[in-house]
Amino acid sequence: MIKKLRIKNYKGFEDLKINELSNINLIGGENNIGKTSFLEAIFTFYDRINPQVILKPLSWRGIPISLKNNTLHEIWSPVFKNYNIEKPIEFQFDYIDSVKHNVTISIERDAISAIDPKKISKFDNRNFQQENISEYSLHVKSVIDKEIKQDTFLYFVNNNISMKINILQNKIKPAIFVSPSIRSAAQDALRFSEIYRDGLEEEVLKALKIIDNRIKSITPLAISEQESIVHVDIGIGKKIPIYYMGDGIVRLLEYVLAILSTKNGVVLIDEIENGLHTSKQKDIWKLLFTLADKYNVQVFATTHSKEMSKAFVEFALENNFAAKSNYIELFRNYKSKKVSANFIDIETLQYKILNSKNFRGD
Amino acid sequence: MNILIVESKNDKIFVQALIEVLNIKNTNVEKILIDADNFLFLNSIDPNPKKPTNLIRKLKDVKTDIPKKGIKKIGILLDIDKSRIDDRLVLVNTAIEQAFGKETFNKIEDINQTVSVQLDDEIIEILCYFTNVDENGDLETVLRKIALKDGNYANCLSSWRECLQEKKIEISDKDFDKFWIDNYIRFDTCSKKERKQAERKCSMKAFDYVMQTKKDIFDFSHEVLDGLKEFLLQFKVPINKNK
Known part of the structure; x- marks a missing residue:
């Protein structure tokens, strides 16, 4: 697990230092501060x-x-x-x-x-x-x-x-980048096929049921000689491409596939709250924490959402995951104007949310 | 930018009034500057000085604002109540250590002593003071000491206290001081006109109104305020340089 990192001269980061990282790291900040670039930097490190x-x-x-x-x-x-x-x-x-x-x-x-x-x-x-x-x-x-x-x-x-x-060097830990603007049904099918081969499809099914408990099964099905797509059975008499369902369930599929495909590696999730209803956010954090812990995956996720941050804090504190979670606030230093990072522990983040304090770079 | 952590809103109001008095007296070169938004409220002090959870939370919160807002100095103003200065210093030092890390500062040895704390590329100064009269009490104790007008209504509360003591009922000094000030403001220093709106103009709930319009009911030159003045004077900045 990365404990500490420093990024120099990458995109908007002249010299970004973060001295405290944990198993699950939630990153917040204003628009254009570099949240996505931060994830891309970590991805580049692993993609070298x-x-x-x-x-x-x-x-x-x-x-x-x-x-x-x-x-x-x-x-x-x-x-x-x-x-x-x-x-x-x-x-x-x-x-x-x-x-x-x-x-x-x-x-x-x-x-x-x-x-x-x-x-x-x-x-x-x-x-x-x-x-x-x-x-x-x-x-x-x-x-x-x-x-x-x-x-x-x-x-x-x-x-x-x-x-x-x-x-x-041939052996590098895997890293997967998940973003609402990158969608690849073929890649999802490939990842799911490998997970299916390894007998872990129940993990995926259990996850998707958080959003829609009609789902009875998931299978990769060929749609052409070259391509497969993940299909789900929701009890209507035929299996349908999961992409015909809501955006939230597709995003959740991507998160679970990413974690199950990067055991002992790193998953980078941009705008984690996208497509996810507030009522499901705490359950989704539970899923991510549990899977990441089970498969030793370090997660970095960016968010704009106060609700998603609140759900993150509540889950972590209620379930003894505080020590395995961190919040990183990206902001511009008042003097140098360089992009800098604040490490905020979970209890302090809870304090800030309850007292309507700023924690998103504002 | 200067930050002052106080226990309650009334502490803020009193400090702002005292700053106003001091700034009038001071030269035109410097003035004490703590913006109204930069007062933070603790609301209560944890009873165990080795586990000052409220103050730790407050300092951790302020810590994240340091590189965003350019905070240079943090003041911690607590009532001494019935504690000793040493116990309060343990509380403050423990909180600073928990919030900023052990290696980053030298311990505060006394009130009004400034220590520097290293936070990445920034150096922040922290100091503390404990409101007291003869190393005891709180804001109301001080206000009672510096009351300037005749406090006939308030002073007669001593007889009430004696009456209770005869019946073996005790009122703490803290509560008695609160009653005394309440009565001083409600009856001894409330004009006929103000009495028609007593709750809004003649009570500790309306302490901001009292401090804005009736500062003369208190003696801001009383020696009991010397320590607090010395504390506040450490927040001077050159005029025309706000932060």
Whole structure:
């Protein structure tokens, strides 16, 4: 579990330090303070061996990634603070077992010179002309307790991304990002299929019944040769795609699938309250706390909602989960105007809510 | 920005009146500045000085506002009641330690002593004072001591107290002081015109009205206020520099 983290030069964060993290972390703050970016930063940390690192979160925001109109390194520059590629992005994550993990991401010029064909990654098995290699490359370096675990360069060859590997660690904890603006029925079906294979479908069924107790079963069903979709039986004589039901139940499905698919990993949930009625919020927190605890998953969730925060506090205090939960308030420092973070323990958060105090960066 | 934690609304009203008096007397260069919104109410003190839950909660709440609002100084103003200064200091230091962390400050050794607390890149000053008359009592005890007008109605309460004592009924000093002030304000210093609206103009429930319109019923130069004045003078800021 990440206990402490520091993010430097990533998007709006010049130097964001959070010294207290817990199993379930709820993040609040005003619009545009960087709540989603915070989740994307953590995701990027865990996605670092992926050639699509950085590009994936950008695409989630609906930004088309086009090599035609940009100089190649500009593809990556939006995630650097103020688009300044001179300053590397740094992640410093300290884990509960005292392991210290640093990752730096920088854009380097002329880092890829002569390419040794033996060092071409499995992601790139095409022939290429050396003169078509991009001038700039994305250097990702990962150090755990002073030992280099990853030293890779992403670069473009004939407008296709390739990776040069000096060192590459293969085992990274899984991380899944869940957002109301990203929906993939195919991915849900794939995740559910794996969960079904592992005999854990009852966990999913139990979860969905929180919102609709008519649901009798869940199954992934093929809709074409290539694609499956999660279907549910609500007792109308045929199984229906879950996506024909309310948004809240689909979101809940996504949360449960994410947790069950990232045992011992990290789940990042943006705008957790989206689609969820206030009357169900405490039960949903109960579900998330219980599953995260059972499968050793660390959860980071953002919210705008006072009701969702209140339900979070009430559940945590009533069920002895206070020590396993935290609230992080993102705000701008009055002097430096930098985005900063307040750690607020559950009892203090309860005090603030009961006394109508500010806790959402306002 | 300065924050003052007090026990109740009447403490705030009295402190604001005293600040007004002090600022009039002070030079034009500096004035005591504690905005009305920056008074926080404790409502009650936990009886166990080693477990001051209310004050801890209040300080933890204030702590999150420090980097948002630029809080520089926090004052803690409590009644001493029947405690000793040492016990109150244990309560304050325990609360500061629980809210800010043990490593971040040196303990407060005495009233009106300022200590610095490190919070990331910010340094905050904290100090405390305990309202008292001869190391005893609360706001009403002080008000009784500084009452300036003839308190005939209020003073006759002593006979009432003696009468009760003969019948073996005890009234605590705290309650007696409250009755005394109630009567002083309700009868001794309430004009004929005001008596028609006694609840709104001549009671401790209307203490804000009393402090705004009838400050002269109290002696703000009384020496019993010297310690409190010394405490409040530590919240001076240069004029034209609000925070």
